[in-house]
Amino acid sequence: MDTQQQQSAIQGAKVLMVGAGGIGCELLKTLALSGFQDIHIIDMDTIEVSNLNRQFLFRRSHVGQSKAKVARDAVLRFRPHINIRSHHANVKNPEFDVDFFKQFDVVLNGLDNLDARRHVNRLCLAADVPLVESGTTGFLGQVTVHVKGKTECYECQTKPAPKTYPVCTITSTPTKFVHCIVWAKDLLFAKLFGDKNQDNDLNVRANNAASSSKETEDVFERAEDEDIDQYGRKIYDHVFGYNIEAALSNEETWKNRRRPRPIYSKEVLPESMSQQNGSTQNCSATDDDSTVSAMPLLGLKNPQELWGLTQNSLVFMEALKLFFAKRKKEIGHLTFDKDDQLAVEFVTAAANIRAESFGIPLHSLFEAKGIAGNIVHAVATTNAIVAGLIVIEAIKVLKKDADKYRMTYCLEHPSRKMLLMPVEPFEPNPACYVCSKTPLVLEINTQKSKLRDLVDKIVTAKLGMNLPLIMHGASLLYEVGDDLDDIMVANYNANLEKSLSELPSPVINGSILTVEDLQQELSCKINVKHREEFDEEKEPEGMVLSGWTQSPATNGESASTSNNENEKAVDVTESSSGPEMASKKRRLSETQPENHKKETENVESDDDDLMEIEHPVMVSKKKKRVE
Ligand SMILES: Nc1ncnc2c1ncn2[C@@H]1O[C@H](COP(=O)(O)OP(=O)(O)OP(=O)(O)O)[C@@H](O)[C@H]1O
Numbered sequence: 001m002d003t004q005q006q007q008s009a010i011q012g013a014k015v016l017m018v019g020a021g022g023i024g025c026e027l028l029k030t031l032a033l034s035g036f037q038d039i040h041i042i043d044m045d046t047i048e049v050s051n052l053n054r055q056f057l058f059r060r061s062h063v064g065q066s067k068a069k070v071a072r073d074a075v076l077r078f079r080p081h082i083n084i085r086s087h088h089a090n091v092k093n094p095e096f097d098v099d100f101f102k103q104f105d106v107v108l109n110g111l112d113n114l115d116a117r118r119h120v121n122r123l124c125l126a127a128d129v130p131l132v133e134s135g136t137t138g139f140l141g142q143v144t145v146h147v148k149g150k151t152e153c154y155e156c157q158t159k160p161a162p163k164t165y166p167v168c169t170i171t172s173t174p175t176k177f178v179h180c181i182v183w184a185k186d187l188l189f190a191k192l193f194g195d196k197n198q199d200n201d202l203n204v205r206a207n208n209a210a211s212s213s214k215e216t217e218d219v220f221e222r223a224e225d226e227d228i229d230q231y232g233r234k235i236y237d238h239v240f241g242y243n244i245e246a247a248l249s250n251e252e253t254w255k256n257r258r259r260p261r262p263i264y265s266k267e268v269l270p271e272s273m274s275q276q277n278g279s280t281q282n283c284s285a286t287d288d289d290s291t292v293s294a295m296p297l298l299g300l301k302n303p304q305e306l307w308g309l310t311q312n313s314l315v316f317m318e319a320l321k322l323f324f325a326k327r328k329k330e331i332g333h334l335t336f337d338k339d340d341q342l343a344v345e346f347v348t349a350a351a352n353i354r355a356e357s358f359g360i361p362l363h364s365l366f367e368a369k370g371i372a373g374n375i376v377h378a379v380a381t382t383n384a385i386v387a388g389l390i391v392i393e394a395i396k397v398l399k400k401d402a403d404k405y406r407m408t409y410c411l412e413h414p415s416r417k418m419l420l421m422p423v424e425p426f427e428p429n430p431a432c433y434v435c436s437k438t439p440l441v442l443e444i445n446t447q448k449s450k451l452r453d454l455v456d457k458i459v460t461a462k463l464g465m466n467l468p469l470i471m472h473g474a475s476l477l478y479e480v481g482d483d484l485d486d487i488m489v490a491n492y493n494a495n496l497e498k499s500l501s502e503l504p505s506p507v508i509n510g511s512i513l514t515v516e517d518l519q520q521e522l523s524c525k526i527n528v529k530h531r532e533e534f535d536e537e538k539e540p541e542g543m544v545l546s547g548w549t550q551s552p553a554t555n556g557e558s559a560s561t562s563n564n565e566n567e568k569a570v571d572v573t574e575s576s577s578g579p580e581m582a583s584k585k586r587r588l589s590e591t592q593p594e595n596h597k598k599e600t601e602n603v604e605s606d607d608d609d610l611m612e613i614e615h616p617v618m619v620s621k622k623k624k625r626v627e
């Protein structure tokens, strides 16, 4: 195809871009400059100050406005005659159904979360529209191409589960700062300011459980007339003092571990907090409650500075008071948000006090925020490179140049002098439940587990279904939708509370469930296996879903790259702790079988196990796409 034909393919194409953030801004600009003329953008977010350093289509005056709309307007200024439509909405909304997707020639993802990526993958499969998927994490990035029936879909390869920590490490025996952060944000912050009804393992208790000074259930409740300073000290003493003492009384735990030190407020805080320069009373009446912060009240300016125990204790108290004084209405509904300054201050301080107690090095607010928010600082250049690669692949897709499709990985360290590693796409995984409709196996205690557990932990969390429907034989057990009448809703709600074996159509060992999402046009079968016991640490969900494996046929085979210099192949494996590639294996492709050469390189991973990020997934790439 000559340049003229390529240009007309570009000009005639209708493109959907999902996400107008770091990658999206670059992508929209590159699409417009490459000659694309009909572009839809979906983004659900508004612009934040923290976006401005890299999302260059946005200015300070746009803060609070729709990303999709502002991005559109910015590009129309230098390409006024092209057609750009913006949708300030969640791509999971029902209006973006299969018919909506069918109008596009290609869909380009610039998203930042697995959930939305999976949803778009399913709609692209259902609408039979090619998808170019992307992601970046710092210096790492990737662009992959997914064409139904020809290449693997986005979900053909299992994604590494987010990093989790054993409950007892978090509640009783932290050894790293990240453990203290998880405790401060998921347990303490959630207990104080989040939904009170949620289960919470906050209370560290000795096995005899007798030594906690108070009825733990009551400690976190603040009585109407309770003085806020008293309340703050009570929480402080409970979580950093009594609970540590209670834990210490369990001698077994500390046989081979460093013993933590209980810390009480009277050791570190002045008798009266009003003696300090910080006090909520000093807050000016004009303060915007949503941006309220403890740091300025305590004369703390530099987020990169390391605070000592006393400063952390003061921040802890001050932040807690500010939540009650300024953000009372939100208490009971808050979840930790890395962009919520007061929440970050509270979590940093609490994590540091706990770290001090356990002899773990303290961290600055800046560092703590990065850990708590799973932040890997974005690199604008990686986004720009990835956006360019997306457009290159989109053009190949439009030209139907299937043999030229490439998945490209941006590496942090050169490998054979290359920072961009192109790999041929692979064929669909026959064991993929999304594109190959392979049945799944669920091991579950059918007598104890409720339908609600199945819906929450498997259908929603694992299978990523938005509007699920669950059937057993001809019996409809559960469905979600707007058009259900009251009787149906009541029936389904009643079913949710029943154990699987008590359902109107009992689900027992050997039962086969059909789970569907009508919006995603996805249906899969689940073979149920009854199992009595689950390992609390290793299988905390109390059920195990399997059957969705890497394609067995793909193991050990190589893939050729586009770089014909040596026809190399890459086998990129992600480290369990994050996006760093633990090892990269390259070998000569099938085109040079007599020379099968294998080498492994280690790429240094300089991060610890601190992230649970949703990031580009670098997995083993093994089998060539069917031509
Ligand atoms: N379900 C969704 N529907 C529509 N847009 C989405 C959805 N999920 C994520 N996005 C958008 O994808 C974009 C991802 O961009 P990016 O990774 O740069 O994140 P960000 O939120 O802009 O930045 P940061 O997370 O670093 O503060 C965001 O603008 C976000 O609103």
Ligand SMILES: [Zn+2]
Residues within 6 Å of the ligand: 152, 153, 154, 155, 156, 157, 428, 429, 432, 433, 434, 435, 436
């Ligand atoms: Zn698949």
